[in-house]
Amino acid sequence: MxxxxxxxxxxxxxxxxxxxxxxxxxxxxxxxxxxxxxxxxxxxxxxxxxxxxxxxxxxxxxxxxxxxxxxxxxxxxxxxxxxNLSSSVQGRVSMATSHHIGLHRLPPVLREFTRSYPQVAMDIQFLDSEVAYEKVLHGDIELAVITLAPNIEPPIMAERIWNDPLDFVVSPDHPLARVPTITLARLGEFPAVFPGPNTFTRRIVSQVFNREGIEPQISMSTNYMETIKMMVSIGLAWSVLPRSMLDAQVHALALPDAYLERQLGVIWHSGRTLSNAGHAFIRLLKHNAQLANLPSHSPGTTL
The missing domain is CATH 1.10.10.10 (Winged helix-like DNA-binding domain superfamily/Winged helix DNA-binding domain)
Known part of the structure; x- marks a missing residue:
């Protein structure tokens, strides 16, 4: 056949x-x-x-x-x-990543990988983390660099690469921007824009409110962090954003009792043989994360 x-x-x-x-x-x-x-x-x-x-x-x-x-x-x-019997790194890597990670985390890794392994062709799809998870689960792609699900079970294997703290944010002229500290109950009185209902990030945020028995006023939702940031910046609602995205367009709120953090990482299927290129890409991801987490040293400091 x-x-x-x-x-x-x-x-x-x-x-x-x-x-x-x-x-x-x-x-x-x-x-x-x-x-x-x-x-x-x-x-x-x-x-x-x-x-x-x-x-x-x-x-x-x-x-x-x-x-x-x-x-x-x-x-x-x-x-x-x-x-893989050959030690050479070549061929094709099929992978997926979320739009946020693809824009804010992966570029330096991809740049170094393509420079180090010019014989590897990268086949990259930009997908929601949840969709990418399903594609790895069904064997459609080799790797996915995504927001990790709160619970990952076999046959999916995962390696955490980055901690991704999330902050509650409003526009600089929002009424809550002038309040020194905020409670979840007070925040729940104002309209919110949330990540899509089926996203891993939505689950993380919703768990915080569910524990306190508070139902936020979700006026709209979208899967794209850049869109959420725009909606917050023009004063339509409050939301949560990765700390790496914060700038003068939004104001981070102080909620001492509500710490939020996502785990970003790479997943693959345990029943699928990873290519040499796939192994090399995971090694490079981990190496870059280790370098990013090294403490900085002033000139002249002995290591």
Whole structure:
């Protein structure tokens, strides 16, 4: 059975479209149709029903899909394992990262990695942390650098790279900006903009309020920290932001009894063989984090 035909089948099944599958695999639509026809001939059964422009899997197609995924995953894992017998770092790393980490944490790491390993092609997707987690879980990508879930269980493996303190923030002209210290109950009296309801960050923030039995006035939500910062800066609501994003556009509030912190790190699937490039990328992430956490020393100080 030709794996190229299986790959075409999986692409059509995932996209629900021969044309989108062709784009995904960088082929022409006739080439995709030919591969599907060849696979159907090999298996002597119809894999897709085509009604107008709608494409759906037949019963045989539904039965084939998980088996095709297992075959492709096994071949890819075998390829990586054999490639790892060589100590060279080359090939491709498929990874995902959140928009925030991709903008504020990863650039220096990616710059050093591409300079150190020019033979590695980086395939990077910018996704919400929760979506990236699912893609690693299902074997769609090798690594993800994301906000770590509060609880991570096998088969997902995780390595914490950065602590990411979060601060409660308002606009500089917000009424609470002039109050020396704030309580959660007082904060809950004002409109808030929160991270999306299914995000790991939302869970972290909500837990603080739930422990006190306080229900914040959430007037809107979004998954993008940069959008939250803009909404806060123009006075629409209060929110929480990573401390690394704070500047003159927002004012951090003092809440002595409400410390918030996220863990940012890298995850991978324990059942998937990491490529040499994947191992090298994780090592570089950890090395950069260690350097960032070293205490600073004034000139002339003995180390």
């Amino acid at each position: 030709d794996t190229a035909n299986l790959a075409a089948f999986l692409a059509v099944a995932a996209t629900g479209s021969f044309s989108r599958a062709a784009e995904q695999l960088h082929l022409t639509q006739p080439a995709i149709s030919k591969r599907i026809a060849s696979l159907e001939q090999q298996l002597d059964c119809k894999l897709f029903d085509r009604i107008g422009r709608h494409i759906s899997l037949t019963e045989a197609g539904l039965a084939l899909r998980p088996r095709a995924l297992d075959i492709i995953d096994a071949l890819e894992d075998t390829r990586r394992a054999l490639s």
